[in-house]
Amino acid sequence: MAACAEFAAAQNEGAIGGTVQDSTGAVLPQATVKLTSREQGTVRSATTNQSGVYQFSFLPPGTYDFDVSSNGFKSLRVTGITLAVAQNDRRDFKLEVGGVSENITVSGTVENVNTDNATMGSVIENKRVVEMPLNGRLFFNLAALTPGVMPAAQNSTNSTRGGFNIMGGCDVCNNFTLNGFFNNNEAAGIPAVRPSIDAIQEFNILTGIYPAQYGFNSGGQIIVTTKSGSNEFHGSGYEFLRNQAMDARNFFSAPGALPPFKRNQYGGVIGGPIQKDKTFFFFNYEGLKLSQGITSRTTYPTTAMQSGDFSGISKVIKDPTTGQPFPSNKIPPQMINKIGAAIMGLYPAPTFASAAGALPSNNYAFQQTRPEKYNQFSLKIDHTFSARDSGYATANYYNDIATETGATITAGCTPYYVPEFTCSPLQ
Structure with missing residues (x-):
């Protein structure tokens, strides 16, 4: 995928x-408001209009200082304003009469109550992303920290891949964005690229009443x-290394045997200036090598069904040549195809009994070794063109190759590649 994400940057x-006002509440047109990023040292400037209104758009999350x-009027300096991802913050300032050389500094301001929209949600900031213990280091497992978010049902195929239920919605109905770009695996309803938690600044989960x-x-x-x-x-x-030496025996494994398990997850990040106060980069790489024994379940015909005996189910089996039901729901041996019978002989006997009168479902448990390997990287370049214009470009690559032998006659190998390039508009 390649796209310039101008249409999604605001997300x-x-x-x-x-607004900027004097001490009586009268608006101040042509006032100068400067915004300084503590992380990058970049400065953006805006001038209030005739209604005393100023606006800074397309701001990355971070901590900012204001100079008004x-x-x-006396100059006003407000420091330590924290902006979360996709947050729209309102900051009104009042200036006192005096000389411009006189300064008033306000530090450690409290968080404003959002009076502009009723969006419901929660921000998972960098501290929680990095410090919370995560099995597998998958960022979307932190979503459950948000009120109204529940993990997908255990029998859902998305329960370990990024699917979860938000405010009662289905686990494939969510929308994922990464640096302003749609990041959806539309076939499964999960994120296409799963960035390393070391590369994430923060993420925001909107649970309802969000803007258009x-x-x-x-x-x-x-x-x-x-x-x-x-x-x-x-x-x-x-680097995180785990293996079977400290694992307990699986219930379905033979006594004394440990299923194979080798998991090696490794990577690193680096970031810094290309040109001080102007251009910056941040690069991340993460790799995974995994080989593990897992218990899976699948559905096989019962031993009776393999010989043509369907008397144990309520569904009526009919003779395709006459349309009439077979006596006692049993297919006569002479009507069973020899090739079909040979294929039936390849299947093992089920390990679980089926419910009376019901078709078999997940009635066979088996062990298999599942090797998996993935590599991913992300690169982000930020550049400030002027006090009013800035932009960024990102590149993300993610590939995941997993092989499962399964319990059927054929084996499956599913490679998954997602390259992306995105860029923001001038801000």
Whole structure:
């Protein structure tokens, strides 16, 4: 996939706006508002209109400082404003009469109550993404920290792949975005690219009443933003190794035997400046090598069915040549195809009995070794063109190859490749 994600950028980034007034509440047109990113040192500037309104759009999540000034008034500095992913924040400022050289500094401001929209949801910030223990290091497992979000049912194929129920919606009805780009595996209703938790800045889960800019699916919105570089170089590496030496025996394994299990997950991140205060990069790589014995279940004909005896089910079996039911629901031996009978002989006997009168379902448990290997990387470039214009480009690659021998006659090998390139509009 390749696309310039201008149409979706507003879904990923935030905005800060408000009014500038004097101490009596009168609006101040032509006031200057400067916004400084603490992480990157970039400065953006805006001038209030005739209604005293200013607006900064397409802002990445982070911490910002404000400098507000107007002729005939004391300058105001407000520090430590935190903006979450896809958050629209309102900040109104009041200036006192005095000289521009006089300064008032406000630090550690409290979080504003959102009075502009009624969006319901929760932000999973970087601290929780990195520090919460996660089996498999899959970011979407943190979604359950949000009120109204439940894991997919255990028998759902999406229960371990990124599917979950939001406010009672189905587990394939959610919409995933990554850095403003649609990130959906539409065939399964799960994220196509699963970024490493070391690359995620934070993500936002909208559970309902979200603005019209969101859509695509009827469920919740999962908005993920990856990290950006800063004016200092930072990096880290990691490796997580597990194997069967410390595992307990599977219930279905032979006594004394341990199913094979080898899991090696490794990677690293690095970010920094390309040009100080102007251009930044952030790169992440993660790999996984996994081989494990798993217990699976499938459906086989019962031993009686393999010989043509369907008397144990309520469904009527009919003679295809006459349309009449077979006596006692049993197919005569002379009507059973020899090739079909030979194929039936390849199937093992079920390990679970079927319910009386019902067709068999998941009646055979078996052990298999499932090897899996994936590689993924992400690259993000941020550039500031001027005090009013900035943009970014991202590249993501994810491939996952898993082989399952299964319990049927044929084996399956499913490679999964997802390359992406996205870019933002000038902001």
